[in-house]
Structure formats: C-alpha cells, structure tokens
Amino acid sequence: MTTNYMGKATSRVDGRAKVTGAAKYAAEYNVPNLAYGYIVTSAIARGRITKIDASEALAVEGVLQVFTHENRHKIAEDDQSYEDEAASPGSPFRPLYDNQIKFSGQPVALVVAEEFEIARYAASLVHIEYKVESHETDLSKVRANGYEPKIKRMEGFEPVKPRGNAEKAFQRAVHQHDAEYDLPIEHHNPMELFASTAVWEGNGKITIYDKNQGAQNCQRYIANIFGFPMDDVRVISPFVGGAFGSGLRPQYQIFLAALAARELKCSVRVSLTRQQMFGLGYRPNTLQRVAIGAAKDGALEAFMHDALANTSRYEDYQEMVVNWAGSLYQCDNMKFSYNIAQLDLCTPMDMRAPGGAPGMYAIECAMDELAYKVGCDPLELRLKNYSEKDQNEGKPFSSKELRACYRQAAEKFGWANRKPQPGSMRDGSELIGWGMATGIWEAMQQPASARAVLTSDGKLEVSSATADIGTGTYTIMTQIAAETLGLPLQDVTFKLGDSTLPQSPIEGGSWTAATNGSAVKKVCDAVGAKLFAMAQKMEASPFANLKFEDVAFSEGQMRLKNDSDRGVAIGEIMRHGGATTLAEEATSSPDEAKQEPYARYTHSAIFVEVKVDEELRTIRVTRIVIAVAGGRILNPKTARSQVLGAAVGAIGMALEEESVVDQNLGRIMTHNLADYHVPVNADVYDIDVIFVEEHDTIVNPLGVKGLGEIGIVGTAAAIANAVFHATGKRVRDMPITVDKLF
Template sequence: MSTTNYIGKPTSRVDGPAKVTGTARYAGEYAVANLAYGYVVSSPIAKGKITKIHADEVLALPGVIQVFSHENVPSLAWFDRSYKDLVAPGGSPFRALHDAEIKFSQQPVALVVAENFELARYAASLLRVEYEQEAHETNLETQRAKGYEPGRGKTGFQPPPPPRGNPDKAWEEAPHRMEAEYVHGAQHHNPMELFATTVEWRGDGKITAYDKTQGVYNVQQYLTKIFGLKKDDCRVVNEYMGGGFGAGLRPQYSVFLAVLAALELKRSVRLTLTRQQMFSFGHRPHTLQYLKLAANADGSLAALQHHALHETSHFEDYTENVVNWSGMLYQCENVKLGYQIAKLDVYTPLDMRAPGAASGSVGLEIAMDELAYEAGLDPLEFRLRNYAERDQNQDKPFSSKKLRECYHQGAAKFGWDQRTQAPRSMRDADGKLIGWGIGGGVWDATQQKSAAKASITADGKLTVLSGAGENGAGTYTIMTQIAAETLGLPIEAVTFKLGDTELPEAPLQGGSWTAASVGTAVKNTCEALGEKLLKLAQKMDNSPLKDAKPEDVEFVNGQIRLRADANQAVVLRDVLQASGETKVEADSSAMPNMLKQQQYSLHSHNIVFAEVKVDEELGTIHVTRVVNAVAAGRILNLKTARSQVLGSVVWGIGMALMEETVMDHKFGRYVNHNFAEYHVPVNADIHDIDVLFVEEEDDIVNPLGVKGIGEVGMLGVAAAVANAVYHATGKRVRDLPVMIDKLL
C-alpha cells in the first residue's frame, strides 16, 4: 500500500483535477431549476439622495420580472442597526436598498430581475434614476487634521501598546536619525472569480445559497438574522473559490440582494457582479505613515516612532493593526506608536491579504533601510544588530523564532555578501542599474475553535467533514494529508469535504489560521475514530491488540499495529468486516490552549531579498530575483506552501510597482475599476522566485506546530523592492507604487 507519511511532503492538490477539468462548481455556476437573473444598478454619485426611480419603463419590457429598490423592499430585521456580521467593524453596517441616501459612488440603488442575464443587463441600462447631489470628500490628504483614535473593542483591532522609554529625547540625542512619511493609495482585491450568488428556492421559504464567501457560517448567520430564517431553512454552500484575499470575509451586498429577490419572487435567482462593481465594496485603505527612527553609534536602535492614518467610511470605523508590529520586530527601548482613522465618503475598507501588516511593513522596512544608510551599515547587518529576542510589546518570550536563521539562509541563497553598499554601484553587462534590497515582517500565529467529523466504511474509505473554506490555498489537500497520516491510509482512500453549513462548524478562512484550526480538529477527530477502531480490533478473535492502549498502537499502511512490535497488527478493513459495522463515525473539535499560549508571543517571521534592474534612460523597473525566507512552524505541504508564498511575492511586487486604485476626487469615484487599468503583475513581470522554509519546531502554537503562511509571505516584499530601487538609482521613493514618473 501507499506510504502513510504525508505531512510535510510536496503533495499535489487533490482538488486539482476538478479545477482543470471544469467539474469544480463556483458560486455563479450551479444549475438550478426555474432560474431568474439579477443585475445591479449602481449610483453614479458619491453622496446625496435618490429623488425618483422610473421603474415602470423597465417593468414594461417582456421578461422583466421585478425592479427592487428602497421604494418596494419589505421591512426586514436587516434594518435593525444593532446587527453585525462576524467581522463587522464598529458602527452601522451598510444596508443595501434601505433608503434614498447615497453614501458612496457605485452604491447599489436597484436590482433588476429578468428571465435571462442578457435581458436583466439590458433592462438595468435603461433604468432612469434621478439624484440630488451633495458635496463629498474622498481625499484622505484633506482629512489629516480630522483623524481620530478608534475606540477599543473593534473586531480584530489591537490598540497600539503604550509608549515605552523616552522616544523623543532618545531621538534628539542619537547620532544617526531619520524621519519621513510613507504613502500608498487604496488597493482592491481583484480575485479572478467575480462575486456571485445562486439562490436555489426549495419551497416553503427554504433556500440554499451558493455564495462566494470565505465563511459559509458567517453568511448563514447574516441571512438568518436579516430575513428571520431558521438555520435549517437557510443552507449556505461554497465548495470552491476563485480567490478571495479577504474580500469574502464579510457577506457582500450581492448575497443580500440575491436572497431578497428569491424570497420575494419565490423562485431561484442568480446574481453576478461585474468587474466594475467589484470595486464598490472593500479595499486596502489609503494609508499615510510617519516614522522617526534613530540609532546609536554602535548601530543599535535608540528610538522608534511610527504613526499611521488611514481612511474609513462614514458609517463604520474600519481598523487595522498597522503600527503594532514595529514595536516587536526589532529591539528598542524607546518606542511610541500611534494610530488614527479618518472618515471619507467611500465604502468601508476591508481586510486584504496581511491587513495592517502589509502596510506597516512598507513604512517600517523602508525606514530601517534609510537609517541603515544614515548609520553607514549594511541593511542586513543593521537588522542583525537589532534582533529582538523577546516581544517587547507584550513583554513575553516568543513561542519560537527562527528569524535569524532566515536572515543567514536567505542571504546565502541570494548571494547578499556580493552586494556593494553605495547606491548606483552595481550594473549588469547591458549597463542596467542593479539594486539589491531587503524587507521583512511578522504575523500572528493564531488558532480558532473548529470542529470536524469523520467516518470510515468497510472498504477502507475515509471521509472527513468540516465547514471550512477553500480560497485556493490548499485546504482540501492538507486536510486530506492530515487525515491520511493520522489513520495510516493511502491518500487516495481519503475524501475531505468542506464549505457547507450542513458540515461541522469551522471559522472563516482568513488570518492564516485555517491549517492550525481546522487541521487540529481533523487530527483530533481522526484520533477519536482511531480509538473506536482499536476497540473493535480488540474484539476480534485472537486479536494481537487485545490489551493495547491507544498510545501503544500506530496506524500505518492500512493497519493498526503495536509500536513495540510491528508484526503484531490487524488490517483496518478486516476490523470493520469482523465487527459487522458498515461504517464507523467520530466527531471532535479543537480549541486553542489559552492557558499555555497566553504566556508566549505567537508569531511567524520572514525576510525578503530582492534584486531589481532599472533602465536608466527609460526608468523601467524589473524585479529579476527574489528570495523569501520564512519561519512559520511546521510546513504541512511543501508544494502548496511554496505556491502560497510565490503568490504572496507576486502580490508584493504588485504593491511595490503597480497596484493602485485611482480616485477622481471631483467625482468621488475610482476611475480605473477594471483589469485593463488596475495593473497587477502578469507572467512577463515575474522572474526567479526562491522560497526557503526554515525549520522551526513549536509545540505551543497548536498540536500540529503550524503557524500559517498566507499572510507572512507577503510581508516585506514591497519594501524590499523599493529599497532595491534606491540601491540601484540613489532615488528614495516613499510613495508607492514606484512608477516611472517617480524615477525620471
């Protein structure tokens, strides 16, 4: 039989064949009977109110079923302002079609439902809506003086720790100092799959919503509270997702509108947003960061001050942990961190891959590069001199930290010792300027409560269930690996099912916690199933395991055998057949060990080495090499883990050189809301990327020892590229993305 040592191996995706053959079904692809189609009409203004909707003209078209707007939407529990979804920030959630008020450009103002998509789209283009426009403000620069500190208790928000030492005095007295502001504009997630919902009407007020989401349970809770449905009457399914990156953490207005139409019309409805409408909800916020750093004569950090201001909407206080990381990544006794938000006439920002940390690492890591030059030190040597052995924010030891090994192994792989310090000192054979830069980061290693269920049949086939999500990160595969190894089965004998509210509850897929949370639940569940199988094996005639305890046996190659004597074994299929059971089941859950974990700081770390080549005459920048060294605990699957970090590096390159959603403040509208003008890296932009996983054992973070890699792999990439551009050109660009006009 196949080997059963799967964890850590570079295993191919078990869901790969379904994706490449087209049998994987996404939210907008489910075939259901009697399907109607919806199309959203979006507001062309950023602020004001609707004065008239001319729906009669559209309703007269044959095949148009209904036009939903604030004028005819029924009274719903949705309109209770106290309601929050699981990841809602402080404030009052946006309520689609609630009233005539316009809060942001592209706000949904109507839903046209017709017998087919083409008719719905055409009818929506004919709907005339009259507005009374008001003055809006969408420019963060004008709101600097109106920034305020968000209140405590916001979802996921950790206020910066209080100042330590005397950072102002230390900065003034230090021989090496720098201060600067760093800026990046708004960025949008832009996953390949559009947001869509197919609502299947099952009769008697019962529905199944096939929704694009990173958390089926979050959407179910949202819908049951809004529409007053029972959980049993509102099933939510998401088996595959064509990218989410945080955009799917909150239920979007698309699922609300689709379910509203289905319940009102008592028939199945599908709603798919356009690419332009994908820019109408959630984004990485436009952020301004101010840093003051100082170093002593020996290169040790004397002072560190980091303040951030970013946008939020007028109806919610969206918060990110932007500056906190700066107080723990490097050793410094004099630190002051500050964080504010400012209200604009935009939709509430939303978590986007490595929220807060991706922004914060840009400011901190470029500032560290600037101070290294000011102190006359190599940027890597400067970081090594300021290595933090302890989390000073919490005054706790790290549960594990192999960042120093990341520095050394990454530098060796990249060839950092060949770097010359002076800007403009390296060129290739064609005369292009070469620049080498570094940047790194730190990310939380967390575990959430999660549950799973497992069953094995007489033919030796194992099925494991959990309502987890699959963003494309490899969840199907790593859960299959964990189950297969725990019960000693070939991977082909294991089926893992996820993304359905009829399965055991699991957390949202986000925050890099899925492997730790769901993986631990799957392991616990398979171990519980193993104990049941052992008891059945002990009832067999002449069983060699009769007196064995669970800790005395192991599951290997389809057998249960004694650890002390591998010859004393029984075959799993024989156990089931002898017992007369057609199927054996078990369920279990997993929670973090807070008593143990709260004594430590739980984090993953990384360092990125980047090479750029710059054409001095044209100003064009190419990222030709990247080495990303990551310390993230135990790696469950080297193949999918590497893929995760490759994607993170591509994102970081996009953040450094391309990605920016441009706002026309005259209209309060994003003007490049399409794939043609919102630039993301393509194959021609990406060259050599090496990923190193530094071995790191950690039995504190969770029983599996995993920390998650989806976010940490992106940290420091944008800063490393920007620092490499400085090394190549001698020009320091602090306003991302770094484009040609900023170099010429």
C-alpha cells in the same frame, strides 16, 4: 504504499477538477428556471436618491422585477442583524435599505429578468435622480479629522502602550530618520467575480451558492436579515476563485440574490461586474510616519510609528498597522498610534496581511533608510536589533527562526556580493538594485469543529465548514486525516464550503491550517481511539493489553508502534466490532494555558533584485529569494505556491496597484483590470522560496503557523529598497511607477 503525508509535497486533491473545468464556482450552478439579476449602482459619492423611475425597465419583455429601497419587503432594521464575523464597529452597510448614498458604486437597484441579457439591458433603463451632497474622498485632506477608534474591532488591534520615552530618545539619537509613507487604496480583485446563485427550494428554504470565505458567516447574515430560521438557509461554496480577504464578509450580492429569490419565489443569480467589484471593500489608504533614532552603531534608541488610515462614514474599520516593530526589533523607547478618518467611500476590508502588509512596508523601508544613515548593511542593522523576546507583550517567542531565514536567504541570494553605494551595480543599460526586508505575521488558532466518518471499506470522509480559496485547504486536510488514520490519500475525502458542515470560523488570517487542521487531527484521533477500543475486544487481539498511545495507523492497518509488523486491517476491526461506519465529531480549541505565555509569530526574510533601466526608469523584479520560518510545513508544494503567489502580490503592491479616486467625482476611476494593473506573467522572473526548519510545540498540536499572508509582508518594502539601491531615489508613496523615478 506509504501513508506518511504530512510534510510531503503533494499535488492538490482538487487539481483534476480545476484543470478540466469541473470545479464549479458560485455563478455556475445552472438550476432550472433560473432568473438573472443585474445590479444598478450609484453614480454619485454622497447624497440621496430623490427619484427612481423603473417604468421603462419594467416594460421590457422578460423583466420580472426591479428591486429598490422603495419596494423591497421587510428586512432587519437593527445593526446587529447585519454584523458578521469580520465586521468592524459601527453600522454595517445595508443594501437597498433607504435613499441614502454613502459611496460611489453603491448598489441602488436590482433588475431581475428571465435572461441575463435582458436584465443587463433593462438595468440601463432604470433612471435615478439624486440630491447630491458634497463629498470628501481624499485622506490627505482630512488628517485633522483622524481619531482613535473608540470601540475596538478586537483585542490586540489597538496600539500597545508606549515604553520608555521615544520622543526624548529620538531627539538625542545620533542618527535620526523621520519620514512619511503613503500606501494607496488597493482592491483584492480575485479573478472570480462576486456572485450568488440563490435556489428557492419551494418549502420556504433557500440554498445559496456563494463566493465567500465563510459559509456559516454568510448563512447567519442572511438568516438574521431576512428572518429565516437558521436551518432554512444553506450556503454552499466548495470552490472560491480567489478572495484575499474580500470574502471575509458577506458581500452585497448574496443579500440581493436572497432578497429577489424570497420575493419572487424563484431561483436567482446575481453576479457583480468587474467594475462593480471596485465598490466592495479594499485595503485602505494609509499614511504612516515612521521616526527612528539610533546610536552611532545602529542600535535602536527610539521607534515611533503613527498610522492614519481611511474608513467609511458608517463603520470604524481597523487593522493592526503599528505594533509590529515592537515584536520585531529590540528598542526600549517605542511609541505607536493608530487613527482613522472618515471618507465618503465604502468601508475598507481585510486584504492579504491586513495591517501587516502596509505597516511592515513602512517599517522596513524606514529601517533601510536608517541603514544608509548609519552606514551599515541593511541586514546587519536587522541582526544588530534582533529581538529575543516580544517587547510589546514582554513574552518569549514560541519559536523564532528568523536568524536562519536571514542567513539562508542571504546566502542563496548572494547578498555578500552587494556593493552598498546606490547606483553602483549595473548590467549594461540597467542599474541593479539589491534590497532586503523582514516579514512577520501572527500565528493564530481559532476554535473549530470537524466530523469524520469512516466506513468499513476503508474510506474516510472528513468535513469542516471552512473554505479553500486556493490556499490548498482541501489537500492539507486530506493529508492530515490520511496520515492520522493511516489511509491512502485517495481513500480520504475532505469536504468544506457548506454551512451544514461542522462549525468553522471564516477562512482568513493564515489560521486555517492550525484551526481546522487541529480539529481534523482531533476528530481522526477520536475515530482511531474508537477503533482501538474495538480492536481490543477482538479475539486474541494483539492490542489487548496496550494503550492507545502504543498503536499507530499506517497502510490501512492499526499497528503496534514498537513492532510494526503486527497489525490488523481497519476494515477487519470494524467487521469484528460489527460497525459499518464510525462517525465522530470533535471541536478543537486553542490551548490558551499553553499558548498565552508566548508570543507566536511566523517570520520571513526577503531579498530582492531589481533591474531599472537607467534612462526610462522601467523596473524589472528579476529575483526574489524569500525564506520563511512558518513552523511545520504540511505540504511543501502548496506552501511554496502560497508564498510565491503572495510575493507576486507584493510586486503589484510595490510597483503597479492603485485604486485611483477622482476627487472631483469621489469615484474610483481605475475600476477595471486594464486600468488597475496587477502583475502579469511577463512581470515575474525567478522567485525562490525557502522553508527554514522550525519546530514549535506551543502554537497548536500540529506545530503549523500558517502561510497565506507572510509572503506579502515586507516584500513590497524589499522591492522598494532594491529600487532605491539601484537608483538612489527613495519613493515613499506606492506604487513606484516610472514617473516617480524621474
């Protein structure tokens, strides 16, 4: 039996629950006397409700209530109560608050009935009259209205100050590239529909099974809005059927379920339909200008990146679209700007690699275009301008094995065999295109707490209120805990997705492995230290004159590091110490003094092969090789899945996904999974994921950097670059569909 788990490919500890259907998601708690809510959404994009007639709906047998802004009971009236961990500055959306319509698809009524089918039917009988106001939902029409957000969402989201004189350097440069890139609105579309099952506990308490990426974030939201004492609200979400950022903020169904449960004093489930999920936050439409000036040999002399993205009328959504070039490429003259413009749509939300995926798509397409102008290999251009330090912050990198990424991925891909001329490689009727790009994402850590309870039978339970949205959190936390205390994997249980567990931030930004992993490591070390103190008091203790650093845990025993044959079983130590359980709680915070002097990033290199039918212009992404420098890899199996899945997401981003707004109606018309295309199995061929060795002692105690986002950053650009190499046609507005290649 070995108890070294970190770094070993390990099947998911929740795998059995997921393949047998035992894993329960938010809409799957069938509590007694459950009522069902069905949401009615607005048909118009802007205006106000002049009349809601719910009389027909209320007359249907089995209908319990129809909630609207007219009859809801008191809820909070200040913006602060509606804010959450991922909110942007502004006035958060308040469901059923007043008669104002801010976007098409806004919830305007909730029908609650004894049965799901009754609620659905009655919802069709709620008649709403509107006073329609003219709307604007087209970003390209409001360029002039773009503004720099006055209140920043968080530090680091604003463009860094210009360095040198980018305009001048650009004008003087031998090679100039200046173009605009357009990324449309995209929706996360996790497979699970947003849902909440609110259980009315009878004593004024409410328990809500909810789909989210932060149970405590949702707990605070509900407590604040409805005036519940914090302890009376419990939010539980052990399984989350995908989220990709869509669960970072409480979604409106949790509000509606809580509202109905509180007022009807019964348990209520509210589930969105797939169509209604297109009324949730999304990756915003982004128009980006990238202007690069380079010397004859390709050395960068000027880099300008200006982004305009849409937001809603009520919140200044922000993400870091620009700045990336300053970390990634050596260039003395750089200038960035980031503006937003308001549209009559709901507020955008963080979607997988927010800012990074759109920003790096434009940057890496632009670098590819520059390579053709310079007449050098796109990989050579990146290597020539490789940054040895982060110029934005003027700091060295805590670690940066990007060169190894380029080298290993290029070799695996066979990049050396590429013929540079577009359209020069073919396989029968198909043109072959080879493209590459770079990826970058921040390695972040947040404060978090964890609890560990060890029982004398050698079982360990560790917990923290984070989420596992498919990322493998359950598994890697179990691995960390098992290895730290030297226990068999099956004797360790990790709990998450419950607001009563120790404090955790929302699960996002690729920070969970570092954040909660560090807390888990710390709390297990604390348990180990307690055990050590106990062991030292044992009669004839082999540890009597040692320090805690001198022992290690493995195979259920505390052992001498320098003489691993000498050890005592954990259970024996506890029995001698008279303890049946050992419980510890610990909070881990980033070591700012250690981290601050360094720029901390995950990097990747992506190489893509596409085959494009010469005549029909249909595109197949036949090969992707992606090498990632992400620090320590805790579980190569789940890590690979994260990167591979993100690369599939990038296929969608590059070739398929678009939430198309009918500008006449101000309404998203591709609001289902038949019209909003995401990749299917037949779209995906070989994806090869390489993890490059990277040791980082700065980022966090575990040396992990996080992998949830990196796979999608730059990958869409690599695909677009491959399409150009195949066809000679540069498409700068995503997605690249057949019609754009004629």
